[in-house]
Amino acid sequence: MGLEWENVGNWHIHGKDCMIYLLPRPKYCDRGNYLCSLISFDNFRYEIDDADLWPRIYFKFETAKEEVVLWLKTRKQFVPEQSKWTKGEGDYNGKCCDEQ
Numbered sequence: 001m002g003l004e005w006e007n008v009g010n011w012h013i014h015g016k017d018c019m020i021y022l023l024p025r026p027k028y029c030d031r032g033n034y035l036c037s038l039i040s041f042d043n044f045r046y047e048i049d050d051a052d053l054w055p056r057i058y059f060k061f062e063t064a065k066e067e068v069v070l071w072l073k074t075r076k077q078f079v080p081e082q083s084k085w086t087k088g089e090g091d092y093n094g095k096c097c098d099e100q
Contacts, residue, residue: 005024005027005033006024006033006061007024008024008034008061009024009087009088010022010023010024010087010088010089011023011065011085011086011087011088012085012086012088012089013065013068013069013072013083013084013085013086014079014082014083015072015075015077015078015079015083016044016076016077016078016079017040017041017042017043017044017045017077018038018039018040018041018044018072018077019038019039020036020037020038020039020068020072021036021037021039021089022034022035022036022061022064022065022068022085023035023037025057031057032057032058032059033058033059033060033061034057034058034059034060034061034064035055035056035057036054036055036056036057036058036064036068037054037055038052038054038055044077047075065085069083069085
């Protein structure tokens, strides 16, 4: 198992046109402790390519959350007061934030 592994449960965050979820990997995985995956919708799905490197693997839970928020801000997907990490798998219905 990777250092600092902790079963933190599933988490998710919504961007303007996407949802990212974070899952703990099994304890026996030695390439990273947490898996982040992206679901994109609307026109934003056409902007995502191999250079974006999804899914992503992290060793530290807090680092994963911080890096994802920075990515959302860089891609102009961060929605103030609405893009917040929330415990649970989240609901994906192709809409974000206050549109749900």
